[in-house]
Amino acid sequence: MSESLVLIETHGRVGVLTLNRPKALNALNNDVVAEIAAAARQFEADPDISVIVLTGNEKAFAAGADIGAMKDWGFSDVYNNDYLGGDWQYLRQIRKPMIAAVAGYALGGGCELAMLCDMIIAAENARFGQPEIKLGIIPGYGGTQRLPRAIGKAKAMDLILTARMINATEADAMGLVSRVVPTEKLMEETMDVAQTIASMSLPSVMMAKESINRAYESSLAEGLMFERRNFHGLFATEDQKEGMSAFVEKRQPDFKHK
Numbered sequence: 001m002s003e004s005l006v007l008i009e010t011h012g013r014v015g016v017l018t019l020n021r022p023k024a025l026n027a028l029n030n031d032v033v034a035e036i037a038a039a040a041r042q043f044e045a046d047p048d049i050s051v052i053v054l055t056g057n058e059k060a061f062a063a064g065a066d067i068g069a070m071k072d073w074g075f076s077d078v079y080n081n082d083y084l085g086g087d088w089q090y091l092r093q094i095r096k097p098m099i100a101a102v103a104g105y106a107l108g109g110g111c112e113l114a115m116l117c118d119m120i121i122a123a124e125n126a127r128f129g130q131p132e133i134k135l136g137i138i139p140g141y142g143g144t145q146r147l148p149r150a151i152g153k154a155k156a157m158d159l160i161l162t163a164r165m166i167n168a169t170e171a172d173a174m175g176l177v178s179r180v181v182p183t184e185k186l187m188e189e190t191m192d193v194a195q196t197i198a199s200m201s202l203p204s205v206m207m208a209k210e211s212i213n214r215a216y217e218s219s220l221a222e223g224l225m226f227e228r229r230n231f232h233g234l235f236a237t238e239d240q241k242e243g244m245s246a247f248v249e250k251r252q253p254d255f256k257h258k
């Protein structure tokens, strides 16, 4: 039996997906993405999971879409099959927070997969880039849209047009990543962050995620209204009563995620 392309673990309320195609630097083909999407669907539906962590290995988070697989495709192959649609796009609909724990290369579709997550925690050895232009194509999994939103137009133009790779320090200075941590501590630090988020009330966490995402997809006025409605809505949850009572009673909250 062939080994899974994605390894699945749970740690308390955190689901961890580890890309497992090390010989190809975790290059993303349709099978890899189908396995990520299938596991993410399970975590999304599981009331005992609050946070999803996506990671690779020390050499590569993912070195991009699988170039060998794409090499001989023509327009009708990619268009008719809606390449980079389907499972690839499902991941952006996930409502629970997703954290990318990135060590080594996050290039092309690998950088785009990390950017699709809600936070990127980078190891000191992480390398980010959108080198598609060297292959005679452009980023196709969100790079031309998410990168300028993350780091601004000037820097995004630089990276996408020159194919330049940046290290974790530069990525941090540009605002692409949330934190940089020692490479050997990547999973420990990421799990600390994930467990902290998982200890919060899940409805609050999901509403915070969807409200922040509105900041990218709507006008300020519309985003502010959306945020306020979500804020109002949380007063209908048991966890709001518990969270505020716990504060007043000087104790830790016992969230039920309802």
Ligand code: CAA
Binding pocket: 023, 024, 025, 027, 028, 063, 064, 065, 066, 067, 068, 105, 107, 108, 109, 110, 112, 131, 132, 135, 138, 139, 140, 141, 143
């Ligand atoms: N697709 C398929 N295979 C890949 C791959 C990719 N994106 N990246 C690396 N590999 C494979 C290599 O072919 C090699 O396989 P073999 O051992 O069978 O020859 C193996 O992984 C190890 O790679 P290297 O020998 O090249 O390792 P290196 O340490 O010398 O270099 C690297 C590492 C700089 C990341 C180099 O592998 C590289 O440049 N990879 C391609 C990066 C890239 O162009 N990514 C964008 C892809 S297009 C895309 O992603 C489109 C999109 O927007 C969705």
